[in-house]
Amino acid sequence: AQSVTQPDIHITVSEGASLELRCNYSYGATPYLFWYVQSPGQGLQLLLKYFSGDTLVQGIKGFEAEFKRSQSSFNLRKPSVHWSDAAEYFCAVGTYNNNDMRFGAGTRLTVKP
Amino acid sequence: KAGVTQTPRYLIKTRGQQVTLSCSPISGHRSVSWYQQTPGQGLQFLFEYFSETQRNKGNFPGRFSGRQFSNSRSEMNVSTLELGDSALYLCASSPAGPGANVLTFGAGSRLTVL
Numbered sequence: 001a002q003s004v005t006q007p008d009i010h011i012t013v014s015e016g017a018s019l020e021l022r023c024n025y026s027y028g029a030t031p032y033l034f035w036y037v038q039s040p041g042q043g044l045q046l047l048l049k050y051f052s053g054d055t056l057v058q059g060i061k062g063f064e065a066e067f068k069r070s071q072s073s074f075n076l077r078k079p080s081v082h083w084s085d086a087a088e089y090f091c092a093v094g095t096y097n098n099n100d101m102r103f104g105a106g107t108r109l110t111v112k113p
Numbered sequence: 114k115a116g117v118t119q120t121p122r123y124l125i126k127t128r129g130q131q132v133t134l135s136c137s138p139i140s141g142h143r144s145v146s147w148y149q150q151t152p153g154q155g156l157q158f159l160f161e162y163f164s165e166t167q168r169n170k171g172n173f174p175g176r177f178s179g180r181q182f183s184n185s186r187s188e189m190n191v192s193t194l195e196l197g198d199s200a201l202y203l204c205a206s207s208p209a210g211p212g213a214n215v216l217t218f219g220a221g222s223r224l225t226v227l
Binding site for chain 2: 032036041042043044045046049051090092094095096098099100101102103104105106
């Protein structure tokens with residue numbers, strides 16, 4: 001069964017600093033990987049996804065993620081964080097044509113001025 | 114294009130009552146999935162409906178049920194509410210075919226059980 005681990009519950013970065021959020025997955029076949037962001041009181045917004053092909057994927061809001069099969073990782077990065085990026089970030093893994101996705105526990109990002 | 118609409122956004126119920134939550138998917142999306150989000154358990158898959166049929170089901174008791182109508186709108190129902198059912202219930206829609214796994218979430222319905 002697939003599962004996702006986000007090792008960092010809470011991360012604080014200064015505005016303008018770079019960001020990397022970690023995600024490790026467990027899945028026997030080729031995973032479908034996602035990063036979502038959730039602001040307080042809101043639903044989840046898709047940042048980016050990886051299905052196949054180029055292992056470096058670009059998303060919205062300047063985010064990117066790199067799929068590393070050998071490390072079972074799909075880490076999210078942003079070169080320069082803005083105060084508006086403060087939110088909770090979820091990594092998720094799914095399979096083709098099945099919306100029973102497994103989400104990580106989330107990483108809460110705080111941005112210091 | 115309108116997003117996924119969930120109603121009501123907030124509701125308070127007491128133990129033993131039942132509740133019905135509604136979800137209107139993005140126009141043209143035929144799949145609707147429901148997730149429960151709690152601080153302790155995180156995001157958990159409840160069920161998915163496609164063309165009025167339940168396609169997948171998570172590990173929840175039978176008190177949790179759902180349905181989908183011919184216009185793809187979906188409802189979920191929780192009967193005999195328990196305190197532990199307090200949660201944010203998220204609905205997500207996705208298209209059929211290519212992109213089927215790309216979920217667009219609504220803002221959620223926050224249920225408080227007293």
